[in-house]
Amino acid sequence: MAVVTPSQVSRKVHKPQRVGATYYAFLLPVLVLFSLAITLPAIMGIFYSFTNSVGFGDYYFIGVINYIALFSDPTILGAYGFTIGFSLVTVAVVNVAAFLLAIGLTSRIRGKVALRALYVLPMVVSGIVIAYVFNFLFSNSLPELASALGIAPLEKSLLANPDLAWVAIVIVTAWQAIPSTILIYIAGILAIPSDVYEAAALDGASGARQLWSITVPLTAGYILINVIIGFKNFLNSYDIIVGLTNGGPGTSTTSIAMSIFNGFTNGDYSYQMANATIFFFIAIAIALLQLRVTRGKASV
Amino acid sequence: MHPQRSTPLPALSRRSFLVGAGAIGAGLALAGCAAPGGAAGATEISFYVSKPEVIGYFDTLIAEFHKTQSTVRVIRDSTSNMSADFVRNRPPDLGCWNYNFSMVQFVERGALSDLSDISEADRINPDIKPLLAATADYPGRTSVIPYSLTAASVLYNRDLFEQYGVAVPTTWDELVRVCExxxxxxxxxxxxxxxxxxxxxxxxxxxxxxxxxxxxAFFTKLKTEGTAVDARSAVSFQKDFEEPMTRLGELAKYANSNAASRGYGDGNLAFAQGKAAMYLQGPWALNEFAKTNPAMKVGTFPLPVTNDPGDLKVRVNVDLALWIPEVSTKKDAARQFLSFLMQPEIQNKYNADNNAFGTTKDAPPTTNPALVGMQQYYDDAAFYLGASQLIPSGIPVANYAQSIALGSSPIPVLKQIDGDWARLALRS
Structure with missing residues (x-):
């Protein structure tokens, strides 16, 4: 590579150690904060997952019993199943919807700027507020509307149906997550040079062909980023589920983050620390995957 | 006309500005400290009470307490996270909290100090002590002093019962007839x-x-079974709870058709509007009905689940209990305020005002028309702690109960609770 790195430049002028020290000094505050607020608690959490601690008082080591109990607990396994399935569906819904909306919002239409502002609005409302509003709509407005129109299957609240409550959560989560995804897609689509489209138009490519052969490949990096960041965020879902179903009916919509947090408040500290440890390693695996697949491609 | 010349203000230097601001700030801070304290050398104790309905009530009591003496000042705290405070070793000096599963960890890990040597401990109604022990116990210690007992059973609309000429049912068959x-x-x-x-x-x-x-008795036996709880153990949820859960399913048929999407607030409103004859809530809902329908006449009776009236019992919980953490450095001051709160005229008035029953041997009977239906059961100690309160909170029993109410078959759900119980026993 012909690129000259800063250290190579500086070697000619200054002693390299001096520059290094400055770099480290810049890193230090973040490093200290990160260690104290993230690394240390994580290590302590992993430590406690091998004990029977409730968070305070006496405790002793119980080995890997928490982990054994974890893998035979249908509620916890159900939470993993629900969270991963829900994340996959939501990622698909959010990205397809946001991509199509972004195409609409970058095309030549009237009131483009006002529409963009309108579509981005849900981003500024807190998740728990959105959840409570939708909770009311699903529990009261929608059933009443359904019975007025004579649609029998929707007369019962969606949130009270153990088999369908997850659909409501997908809808609300998508409603909140689409705006930020749209913004990234708009940036991606606007970054495509217009001469590519002009050339395609001259060659007689249809609109659909242009979308499939130009827009999609040239925004591949953005799609990848949105999918991975979205998936990671949905795995951590908490506030919207609490506001909509609180994990119910039964335990059908309890997410991993909810079961971990409930453990902390319900005296099941070390058990849920074991759960958190497993979840932590899953998150690391996803982060490594993200680094691997976005290397190079994200700069498209 | 000469333009009026004002003497220029001396330029405010940054340093003098900061000094001035600092002095004002310090003054405010000192004033802030001095306001609640007053007397020098008074011991400040933190008093934790989080029940939203009675925070104002306790503020009045704190003000009265401050009038009677000047050595202890009470700072009320209603917002702390109790688990976090114990983890940080900074719990309140005196706690006044619901005595349920959330207290188990504090009691059983020995985080609460022994109160057996204070005179108030001898005045406690002996019928209530087993309730405390069933929830959580630390051997050899009186970890808490119960303050207020809430009794809950079926709330019924007395006007509707009168209008349709139905009497309070005392057996399951009578209850079904009333429903019909x-x-x-x-x-x-x-x-x-x-x-x-x-x-x-x-x-x-x-x-x-x-x-x-x-x-x-069920939970005492269940605890000895520990990790062995399953279909073959002496007691288990799937064996002993099947019949009650079948009853639950039968009762659910007599509920409003939109029960699945209604919450506590909706229920209070609908019941106060006379949309249903019976409502399974505790006396805490009475004040909510009064907001909608102040003239409403409500009565209470224990839910008959068998055909033997001798089985009738009411559900109780120790709604408030007082406790002093082991790590508190101001135990004497905290005890002083505890004794103040436990004076009969103060405690009895609290319980009368808040639809509750007393916890002492000399507690007067309730005169509240909505609660008199339960007085006899209270006197006879025909009461039980809610099973849902005795199941460790790591097991989401409320969610399980919800799925049975929504129509799930009880047995798979009860098997799940057995499994949860066994796993919990394994790891604790």
């Missing part, structure tokens, strides 16, 4: 609110279990 009468009249017999899982746990779940089983 209301159903025929187009009135929902029960108003249920499955959307809020806790309402299912404290109502349908606890009442059907408590009306059929000896709850304390």
């Amino acid at each position: 009468v209301f159903l025929a009249a187009g009135i929902s017999p029960f108003f249920n609110t499955y959307k809020d899982t806790w309402t299912v746990a404290q109502g349908l779940f606890d009442y059907t279990v408590g009306g059929m089983l000896d709850v304390s």
Whole structure:
């Protein structure tokens, strides 16, 4: 590579150690904060997952019993199943919807700027507020509307149906997550040079062909980023589920983050620390995957 | 005309500005400290009470306490996270909290100091002590002093009962007949609110279990089974709870058709509007009805689940209990305020004002028309702790109860609770 790195430049002028020290000094505050607020608690959490601690008082080591109990607990396994399935569906819904909306919002239409502002609005409302509003709509407005129109299957609240409550959560989560995804897609689509489209138009490519052969490949990096960041965020879902179903009916919509947090408040500290440890390693695996697949491609 | 010349203000230097601001700030801070304290050398104690309905009530009591003496000043705290405070070794000096599963960890890990040597401990009604021990116990210690006992059973609309000429049922068959009468009249017999899982746990779940089983005996045996709880153990949820849960399913049929999407607030409103004859809630809901319908006449009776009136019992919980953490450095001052709160005229007035029963041997009977239906059961100690309160909170029993109420078959759910119990026993 012909690129000259800063250290190579500086070697000619200054002693390299001096520059290094400055770099480290810049890193230090973040490093200290990160260690104290993230690394240390994580290590302590992993430590406690091998004990029977409730968070305070006496405790002793119980080995890997928490982990054994974890893998035979249908509620916890159900939470993993629900969270991963829900994340996959939501990622698909959010990205397809946001991509199509972004195409609409970058095309030549009237009131483009006002529409963009309108579509981005849900981003500024807190998740728990959105959840409570939708909770009311699903529990009261929608059933009443359904019975007025004579649609029998929707007369019962969606949130009270153990088999369908997850659909409501997908809808609300998508409603909140689409705006930020749209913004990234708009940036991606606007970054495509217009001469590519002009050339395609001259060659007689249809609109659909242009979308499939130009827009999609040239925004591949953005799609990848949105999918991975979205998936990671949905795995951590908490506030919207609490506001909509609180994990119910039964335990059908309890997410991993909810079961971990409930453990902390319900005296099941070390058990849920074991759960958190497993979840932590899953998150690391996803982060490594993200680094691997976005290397190079994200700069498209 | 000469332009009026004002003397230029001396330029405010940054340093003098900061000094001035600092002095003002310090003055405010000192004033802030001095305001509640007053007398020099007074011991400040933190007093934790989080029950939202009574925070103002306790503020009045704190003000009265400050008038009677000047050595202890009480700072009320209603917002701390109790688990976090214990983890940080900074719990309140005196706690006044619901005595349920959330207290188990503090009691059983020895975080609360022994109160057996204070005179108030001898005045406690002996019938209540087993309730405390069943929830949580630290051998050889009186970890808490119960302050207020809440009794809950079926709330019924007395006007509707009178209008349709039905008497309070004392057996299951009578209850079914009462339900049929209301159903025929187009009135929902029960108003249920499955959307809020806790309402299912404290109502349908606890009442059907408590009306059929000896709850304390069941859990004592269950604890000795530990990791062995399953279909073959002496007691288990799948064996002992099947009958009550079947009753739960039968009762759910007599509820409002939209029960699945109704919550606690909806239930209070509907019941106060006379949309249902019976409502499975505790006396805490009475004040909510009064907001909608101040003239409403409400009565209470224990839910009959068997055909033997001798099985009738009411569900109780120790709504407030006082405790002093082991790590508090101001135990004497905290005890002084505890004794103040436990004076009969103060404690009895609190319980009368808040639809509760007393905890002492000399507690007067209730005169509240909505609660007199339960006085006899209180006097006879025909009461039980809600089963949902005795199941460790790591097991989401309220969610399980909700799924049974929504129509799940009980046995798979009860098997799941057995499995949860065994796993919990394995790891604790």
